[in-house]
Amino acid sequence: NYPATTNYNSTKLLSLILASQRTAPSRPTPLIAATTMNVAGPIRSRPVPLSDGKKRGYGSADNRTDAVDVDMYLDVPSFELSLDDFEEYALARLKVLRKIEEMKTRNLSAEIFRTQLDTSIKTNLTISASPTDSKKIDPIATQKTDIASHFILRASYCRTEDLRRWFLAQECRLFRHRLESVATKSHGGSNDGLREFLARNDFDLDRVSRGEKDRLREMLMSVPGGPNPVEFQGTEYYKVPFVQALELVAKRECFVEKGCAYVPLVRIVSIVAAKFRVSLSKSLALAAGVFGQVAHDETARIGPLLKSMNSQYTGPGVATAVVGADGEEALTAATVDAMAEQSMPLCMQQLHTGLKRDHKLKHQGRLQYGLFVKGAGMSLEEHNLFFQREFTRIMTGEQFNKQYSYSIRHMHGKEGKRASYTPYNCTKIVLGNPPQSGVEHHGCPYKHYDDSNLSALLGKLKIGNATDRDTIMSLKKDGNPQLACAKHFEVMHPAATSVDGVNLDGVGNHPNAWFSASVQFHNSKSGGNGTTNMDVVKSEGVV
Secondary structure: OOOOOOOOOOOOOOHHHOOOOOOOOOOOOOHHOOOOOOOOOOOOOOOOOHHHOEEEOOOOOOOHHHHHHOOOOOOOOOOOHHHHHHHHHHHHHHHHHHHHHHHHHHHOOEEEEEEEEHHHHHOOOOOOOEEEEEEOHHHHHHHHHHHHHHHHHHHHHOOOOHHHHHHHHHHHHHHHHHHHHHHHHHOOOOOOOOHHHHHHHOOOOOEHHHHHHHHHHHHHHHOOOOOOOHHHHOEEEEEEEEEHHHHHHHHOEEEEEOOEEEEEEHHHHHHHHHHHHHHHHHHHHHHHHHHHHHHHHOOOOOEEEEHHHHHHHOOOOOOOOOOOOOEOOOOOOOOHHHHHHHOOHHHHHHHHHHHHHHHHOOOHHHHHHHHHHHHHOOOHHHHHHHHHHHOOOOOOOOHHHHHHHHHHHHOOOOOOOOOOOOOOHHHHHHHOOOOOOOOOOOOHHHHHOOOHHHOOOOHHOOOHHHHHHHHHHHHHHHHHHHHHHHHHHHHHHOOOHHHHOOOOOOOOOOOHHHHHHHHHHHHHHOOOOOOOOOHHHHHHHOO
């Protein structure tokens, strides 16, 4: 048993997994299980291509430019981390990636998307140089956090096809956002960050000569969105095989001649992003092949942390109860029935309906629903009262206390190792074991229900109109359960984005965020004058 802050200069888990694309790893030493990520190598100021086998370093703060904010993550970094930092860095990046996924589900405009993503990056991945001045950035610490967090999550998310697909999609969006920011700043000519980035990463692009550019002037200027006659003279063009610019070709944003695409510097982003995607996808696949072998010896420390990373809760603090318009806790044994109908996502509505119908839930259902109501602010006493009220319809109070009260106290950190467990997020629910039809009620309806049953359920619950339901079903059939859930929220809470006091962060990514946003929406709509389902329940004194 090693202390969590001890560092060891031995070959570490991430070194083996993430360097696997170069050579097959040797068997890890027992010291891997100790504590830290050590990916040893000399510090240097310029990254090199993947093929040369050298290590990764960091530039100094003095010569740092915007291009340094963008990394291809081709080389394993060189530093050690304590277990606390290991987890903190990974969760910080996970918040950013989940924010990207959430914003995609909300179909935000490009400008709002960029603004909110910049804010998330600044909040989670930017390190201040001074605790009293948040505007002063520590570039070295920020770059270290960014690179370390990427490699940690890469190791964690390489294990299954679903995890790899999710990680690849979000990382590519983050990379493209950063590179587009550099390109935008470079476009004015005041900062040559994009050109520097291409040079740092050894992109071998064939620059179009002035003579060839003049020969093709008319064709190049006819490309939609191209430079005007004044800008054309100062615009650099590069010639690449058209298969490397398929996205630009599809959008008619480049000129093609004799199998080559002529691309202005500012649009090179598309080509670089495509190469980043291919490189990362290959690395994830190769890492997956050795994860089991390497992580087998990590059962004591890092291995379990990596395996559970994708299920970590990164949403709002669950200790804060959701409150109603009157300032009182919204979710109690007296109000839960009304709140299930009004504000719970479909997965929790189905668990609640199953509990009311069968007066019991199977183990997975009790965990999923129990942690949800706990995270929504239901106290231990109210939680126990609610479940006891339902379960004792088919058993005695003594049986309930013997068989189920302990597990409820355990969820709230009052028994066992006294850990307060967090609610399941959408990823964990979607990737979890599917429920047995007619017996179990856990899982995600948009993932685990067949099309006919889900369509009938949406119609029965009167979720929007026929067009809305068709849209939701289309998203479900396309394999996007979280997008379908987000659309469900949008349909049931029209114009929620324009309602003051409604926090939509996490809607489509976490059931508790869905519930919290719904309660806020109805509180704002009531304005203190109208009534919600919860108000009616309280006024009638229903228990």
